[in-house]
Amino acid sequence: MKMTLKGMLAALLFSISLGLSSGVLAQEVAPINVNTADAELMAELPGIGPSRADAIIEEREINGAFESAADLERVSGIGPATVDRMRDQVTFD
Template sequence: MKGIIQGILLALLLGLSSVALAQEVAPINVNTADAELLAELPGVGPSRAQAIIEEREANGNFENAEDLTRVSGIGPATVEAFRDQVDF
């Protein structure tokens, strides 16, 4: 019986680890991403995604996460929410 329980626990742990790995995604490059991809960032919906693109086209690429505060509606708290999910 103990062996069966250990086997079930091992299967559960392996299943959970594969789910965690599946959720790990590559960072989004805010200088090349389209609006649909940018909208996936926490706190960024379709309108802010479009604003990121417009800011990027008007004033050049973003060099770091703090540069995203140039976009209306994106403040330090929003940047902190997605800092580890973006690349430049």
């Protein structure tokens, strides 16, 4: 397949723009405090959708605050793999 100079430049510019935009997407975000966050905010965590966010809040209200990421395994449907994916994105202050 023969590519023209114009096509190669377009592909190069597209690749560069993807590289630049990925830096924006990789920005650090503040960790979510699972002891105070509402369901909408918690649903943004990896592996946590609206129903699991509601379950986290229900567990928190019934059995008290979470002290560590591992405590999230008290919630039905949240296992070690899910906890590992969100470990760096949650706090418990």
